[in-house]
Amino acid sequence: MAGKVMFQEFAGSKIWNHFKCSVCGKLAECNSCKKVLKCEGGSTKGLHNHLKSQHQIDLLKRSNIEESAISHTCAVRKLDYYMNDASLPAVLARMTACDGLSFNIFTTSMDLRKPLAALGLSLPRSVVGIRDQVLKYGQQLSQDITRNLSIIKSKGQYFSLTLDEWTSLQNKRYLNINIHGIGFFWNLGLVRIKGRFSSEACSKIISLKLKEFGIEFETDVISITTQTGVQ
Ligand SMILES: [Zn+2]
Structure with missing residues (x-):
């Protein structure tokens, strides 16, 4: 039967990395063992079962789904x-x-x-x-x-900041800035504070630091948590 059916590559869900779909859309051929399976009505349940039982590949497993979700949203290194x-x-x-x-x-x-x-x-x-x-x-x-x-x-997410002030042994003052999002935070480094540290000066320091990383203080940040002695 497989000899008479034309199969083609089919992009879409992950399952089609493992099967070719027939032109009629009712059959699928396994890339690994060439077995032809039914996938009528667009159901891929049988294909998932085949992958799981014959090739120990479980695309519906929660960890796999989460992994692929992460790799598609951002290539964030831990x-x-x-x-x-x-x-x-x-x-x-x-x-x-x-x-x-x-x-x-x-x-x-x-x-x-x-x-x-x-x-x-x-x-x-x-x-x-x-x-x-x-x-x-x-x-x-x-x-x-x-x-x-x-x-x-670019996914439309906003960021939060946590700030902390630190004074070195040489009595130099610094502001530490962390940026937070859903499931991550990064330290953006220390910024030297010179002179009176008013809230205007603080806001300017933050704004400049964020700009270095392509973030706009006015539009991309929705909250700030701080325990500094900002006046
Ligand atoms: Zn197979």
């Missing part, structure tokens, strides 16, 4: 991705930002250079070279966040 990134810029960024090592120590300590070299990471010899790797990685992350925010924004 923090785990960056923590497991084994590239040289990622390793240097983690060791400086998370572990508090100086750029300098990577050029002077043989006990650091040797094991990193053994991992196939070839360290720059100068402090500037190390710093450039870390800054480059920071820029790459900013681009990742900007791209993700733009995808989320």
Whole structure:
């Protein structure tokens, strides 16, 4: 029977990645085992059953549906991705930002250079070279966040912010800005606060920071939570 029926690729739901549909629309041919099944009236129940029983593929499983929903809405990378990134810029960024090592120590300590070299990471010899790797990685992350925010924004979603003020040991003041959406948040980094920190100054700082990431403070943000001493 299959020899006489013409089958064609059919885009639509995920099931058609696994079957070809007959021109008449009443039969489907399995890509894996070439078995021909009925799919009359547009019902794909039999096709799902076949995939599940014959090929251990369950497209209706909840985790699969959620996974595909996420991958279609945005290619958002989770923090785990960056923590497991084994590239040289990622390793240097983690060791400086998370572990508090100086750029300098990577050029002077043989006990650091040797094991990193053994991992196939070839360290720059100068402090500037190390710093450039870390800054480059920071820029790459900013681009990742900007791209993700733009995808989320294009879906018509809005954002919320959480703010916190921090004063360093050298008595320099900073504002930390986190951006939140449905099921995620990202840190947009610290902004130095100079002079009197009025609510106008605060609003200006936020607006400029958000612009760096393609977000408009006036139109894209619906709420802010803060515990800073903004006057
Ligand atoms: Zn099959």
